[in-house]
Amino acid sequence: MYADVVFPLKLPPLTYRIPTGALSEYNGNLNGRIVKAPLRGRSTYGLVTSIMDKPEIGGGKNIKEIQGIHRHFASESTISFLKWLSDYYLSPMGVALKPYFFEEAISVSVHQKSGGEVKAEGTPAIQKPDVERNIEERRTLAPDIDLPSITQSLTAVCQGIKDKDYRSFLLQVPSIPLEHLFLNEVFNEAGSGIHGAIILVPEIGQIERLLSPLQGIFGERLCILHSRLTKREKIEAIQRVISGRSDVILGTRSAVLAPLKNISFIAVLSEHSPSYKGEEGLRYHGRDIAVMRGFIEGAGVLLSSICPSIESVYNSKIGKYTFLDARSWVVSHGTYQPKKKIKIINMRKSALKRRVISEEVFKEAKRLHLKKETLLFLVGRKGYSLIRCEDCNHILKCSGCHLPLVFYKSRDMLRCHYCGHEERVPESCIECKGFNTKPSGAGTERMKEELEGLLKTGPIIVEKGKGLLTEPRDRDSNLLSDFTPFVIGTSYVTRKLRDKMFDSAAILNIDALLSRPDFRAYERTFQEVMQVSQSVRTDGSTFLQTWHPENIVLRFIKSYDFDGFYKYELSQRDSLGYPPLSRIISFNILTNRETSKIMLDTQNIADGVRAHNNKNSGHHRHMGIDLLGPIEIPSPAKSYRHCIQILMKSRAKKAVHLAAKILLSRLGKLKGVRINTDVDPLKI
Ligand SMILES: [Zn+2]
Ligand SMILES: [Zn+2]
Incomplete structure (x- = not known):
C-alpha cells in the first residue's frame, strides 16, 4: 500500500510506501495522520492525505518508506478543505497545510513523546451561561x-x-x-x-x-x-x-x-x-x-x-x-436611533484661503474647543504634503518606484513611503526647470501646523503628545484623555482608537479616497465613512470636504443609502466586468535579473495562452478570458528589484481557473524568477 504525504512546503503531495504492519496497527487507515518520511535526505513531518494500492505516477520515483507514524491530525473533511484551498488559491497543497498550524501541531506531538497519542479529553461539559x-x-x-x-x-x-x-x-x-x-x-x-x-x-x-x-x-x-x-x-x-x-x-x-x-x-x-x-x-x-x-x-x-x-x-x-x-x-425610548449627521462640504465655495480646511470645519473646531469637546481630523497621509510644480503640474516622484514623494517639513526631506528612499527637496522642477514648486495636499504635519495657526488666539494649549496628536500608536491611546481637543491622523487612527468617541469628525480630502486607482475605491470610501461615523457621538457630525460635491457616491453616503449604493455599484461592476461579477487572478513574476529577456519570454507565454483561450471560448465572447499584460510594475517584494505582472479576468469563474493553471505551468519554466499568484487580489 502507498500513501500520499503533504509537507508544509511549496510541494504537491508525494507518494510513499507504507511499511507492512503499519496499516493494521491503525485500522487500515492512515488518512489524516502525521507521519515522518524522508525528504531531501532528511526525515520530515508530513500529513497523509490519501491511501492507494498502486502509486498514481508510474516509475515509483518518490517511493520511500514512511518512518514513523504519529497521531491523528486531520479529519476527512479537513483533507477536503485543504485540497479545496490548494486548488482555489492555485498553490501546492503544502502551502495550504502550513497556515493550518501544522508546525505547531508537530511541536505538540513531539512534546507528547513521539508515537504517543494525545489524550482526547473530549469536549468539556458545557458551562451554564451565567x-x-x-x-x-x-x-x-x-x-x-x-x-x-x-x-x-x-x-x-x-x-x-x-x-x-x-x-x-x-x-x-x-x-x-x-x-x-x-x-x-x-x-x-x-x-x-x-x-x-x-x-x-x-x-x-x-x-x-x-x-x-x-x-x-x-x-x-x-x-x-x-x-x-x-x-x-x-x-x-x-x-x-x-x-x-x-x-x-x-x-x-x-x-x-x-x-x-x-x-x-x-x-x-x-x-x-x-x-x-x-x-x-x-x-x-x-x-x-x-x-x-x-x-x-x-x-x-x-x-x-x-x-x-x-x-x-x-x-x-x-x-x-x-x-x-x-x-x-x-x-x-420607543424611537429609532437617529442617524448621525454626515455633511458634505463644497470646497469650491468654502475652503479657507490657502488652507486645506473649510470655514464650516474651522467653525466647528472653534465651537467644540470652547465647549471642551473633541474633533477627529482624518487626512490621507503622514508627513506635510506632496510637492507640485505650479508651472507644469509635475508632482515630484521617487525615481525607483514612480510614486509621489512625501515632503516632511520638520526634517526638510522628501520620502518615498513605498521604498523608504529619501532625498533633499530640489531647488527647481525636474520637468520644466521652473522655480515655482509648492506643497500640494495635506498630511498630518501640515494639518497640525494649520490648526496651530488658526486656533492660536483661543485659550487652547496645543502641544504634541498631549493636546494634539499625530498618528497615535497603541501606547498613545492612554494619552488621549478627556481634554484632548483634536486628534489628527490617517484612517489607521480610527481603527486604533476604537473606544474613543469624538464629538465630530472631518475627513479633509474625501476626493483622495474616491479617486484611488482601485475599482473598489467607492466601496472602500463608503465603508471608511461608516467606520468613522462609528466613533462620532450620536448628536455629532461627520464632515466630508470635497472639490467634487456632484459625485454620486457622496449623495449615497450622506443619506446612508446603502441599497441605492449597492445597486449603483453592482451595475458599474457589471458593465466593467469587475468582481463580484467576474474573477481576477494576478501573477507577479519577481526577479533580480535584467528584465528584457524575461519580459519577452513572458510576452510569448501570455500570447500562447491568449491564443489557447480564444480557440476554446469560440464565439462566446461574453464568457471569454481577458489576459492583461505583461507589464512591469513597482516590485511589491522587498527582496526583488523587478516585478512583471499579468492579470487574468473573466466572468467564467471556472474557466479562468483552468486557464490560470495552464499559464502557471508555462511560467514555471522561466529561470531565475519567483512567481506569486493571487486569486481575488485586493490590491491591483
Ligand atoms: Zn515644472
Ligand atoms: Zn520609492
Missing part, C-alpha cells in the same frame, strides 16, 4: 436594544447550528456594539448545540472587547489565536485545540484555519475589512474560506458588518447567503 452576568454584559454592549425585534434573525441563525446544517447569513448592523450583542445572543441561545466555533475579528485590538462576554459563556473552552502570539503561546493554544480542551476560537484572520475537529458555527465580524485578505504565502481571504469551511463542515456561518462588502451583498442577492437586516433594530 444569566446575571450576561444581562450585565448586554447592558454594556447595547443599552437601548429592543430584544424582541431580533428574535426572528436569532432563531434563523440558531436553527442552522442546532441542525448541524450549513447555512450562511449576512447581517447588516447599524453599530458595532449591536454586532457584538447579536453574537452574544446567538451563543446564549444556541449554547449547548455549539461544538466547535470560530469567531473572527479583523484587528487584534478588537479581540479584547469580545473576550469578557465570551469567557462568561464558554470559560475554559475559549482560546485566543492571532499572529502576534509568541511561538510558545501559539503551540500552547494549538495543544488546547487538538486535545479538545478548547473548541471555541476567537482570533484574527489566521484563526479561520484553527485545526478544530468539529465546527458548528463560524462568525466573521466586520466582514468587509480588507485585513481579512492575506498578502503572503497562501493568499487567502479569511471571510471567503470561512464560508467554504462552514460548507464542508456543515456549520452555520454568520458574516456581519456595518457596511457589508459588495461581494457579500451580491452573494445574498443571488441567494447564497440569507440577508438579515438589523438596521431598524436599535430602539431608544
Whole structure:
C-alpha cells in the first residue's frame, strides 16, 4: 500500500510506501495522520492525505518508506478543505497545510513523546451561561436594544447550528456594539448545540472587547489565536485545540484555519475589512474560506458588518447567503436611533484661503474647543504634503518606484513611503526647470501646523503628545484623555482608537479616497465613512470636504443609502466586468535579473495562452478570458528589484481557473524568477 504525504512546503503531495504492519496497527487507515518520511535526505513531518494500492505516477520515483507514524491530525473533511484551498488559491497543497498550524501541531506531538497519542479529553461539559452576568454584559454592549425585534434573525441563525446544517447569513448592523450583542445572543441561545466555533475579528485590538462576554459563556473552552502570539503561546493554544480542551476560537484572520475537529458555527465580524485578505504565502481571504469551511463542515456561518462588502451583498442577492437586516433594530425610548449627521462640504465655495480646511470645519473646531469637546481630523497621509510644480503640474516622484514623494517639513526631506528612499527637496522642477514648486495636499504635519495657526488666539494649549496628536500608536491611546481637543491622523487612527468617541469628525480630502486607482475605491470610501461615523457621538457630525460635491457616491453616503449604493455599484461592476461579477487572478513574476529577456519570454507565454483561450471560448465572447499584460510594475517584494505582472479576468469563474493553471505551468519554466499568484487580489 502507498500513501500520499503533504509537507508544509511549496510541494504537491508525494507518494510513499507504507511499511507492512503499519496499516493494521491503525485500522487500515492512515488518512489524516502525521507521519515522518524522508525528504531531501532528511526525515520530515508530513500529513497523509490519501491511501492507494498502486502509486498514481508510474516509475515509483518518490517511493520511500514512511518512518514513523504519529497521531491523528486531520479529519476527512479537513483533507477536503485543504485540497479545496490548494486548488482555489492555485498553490501546492503544502502551502495550504502550513497556515493550518501544522508546525505547531508537530511541536505538540513531539512534546507528547513521539508515537504517543494525545489524550482526547473530549469536549468539556458545557458551562451554564451565567444569566446575571450576561444581562450585565448586554447592558454594556447595547443599552437601548429592543430584544424582541431580533428574535426572528436569532432563531434563523440558531436553527442552522442546532441542525448541524450549513447555512450562511449576512447581517447588516447599524453599530458595532449591536454586532457584538447579536453574537452574544446567538451563543446564549444556541449554547449547548455549539461544538466547535470560530469567531473572527479583523484587528487584534478588537479581540479584547469580545473576550469578557465570551469567557462568561464558554470559560475554559475559549482560546485566543492571532499572529502576534509568541511561538510558545501559539503551540500552547494549538495543544488546547487538538486535545479538545478548547473548541471555541476567537482570533484574527489566521484563526479561520484553527485545526478544530468539529465546527458548528463560524462568525466573521466586520466582514468587509480588507485585513481579512492575506498578502503572503497562501493568499487567502479569511471571510471567503470561512464560508467554504462552514460548507464542508456543515456549520452555520454568520458574516456581519456595518457596511457589508459588495461581494457579500451580491452573494445574498443571488441567494447564497440569507440577508438579515438589523438596521431598524436599535430602539431608544420607543424611537429609532437617529442617524448621525454626515455633511458634505463644497470646497469650491468654502475652503479657507490657502488652507486645506473649510470655514464650516474651522467653525466647528472653534465651537467644540470652547465647549471642551473633541474633533477627529482624518487626512490621507503622514508627513506635510506632496510637492507640485505650479508651472507644469509635475508632482515630484521617487525615481525607483514612480510614486509621489512625501515632503516632511520638520526634517526638510522628501520620502518615498513605498521604498523608504529619501532625498533633499530640489531647488527647481525636474520637468520644466521652473522655480515655482509648492506643497500640494495635506498630511498630518501640515494639518497640525494649520490648526496651530488658526486656533492660536483661543485659550487652547496645543502641544504634541498631549493636546494634539499625530498618528497615535497603541501606547498613545492612554494619552488621549478627556481634554484632548483634536486628534489628527490617517484612517489607521480610527481603527486604533476604537473606544474613543469624538464629538465630530472631518475627513479633509474625501476626493483622495474616491479617486484611488482601485475599482473598489467607492466601496472602500463608503465603508471608511461608516467606520468613522462609528466613533462620532450620536448628536455629532461627520464632515466630508470635497472639490467634487456632484459625485454620486457622496449623495449615497450622506443619506446612508446603502441599497441605492449597492445597486449603483453592482451595475458599474457589471458593465466593467469587475468582481463580484467576474474573477481576477494576478501573477507577479519577481526577479533580480535584467528584465528584457524575461519580459519577452513572458510576452510569448501570455500570447500562447491568449491564443489557447480564444480557440476554446469560440464565439462566446461574453464568457471569454481577458489576459492583461505583461507589464512591469513597482516590485511589491522587498527582496526583488523587478516585478512583471499579468492579470487574468473573466466572468467564467471556472474557466479562468483552468486557464490560470495552464499559464502557471508555462511560467514555471522561466529561470531565475519567483512567481506569486493571487486569486481575488485586493490590491491591483
Ligand atoms: Zn515644472
Ligand atoms: Zn520609492
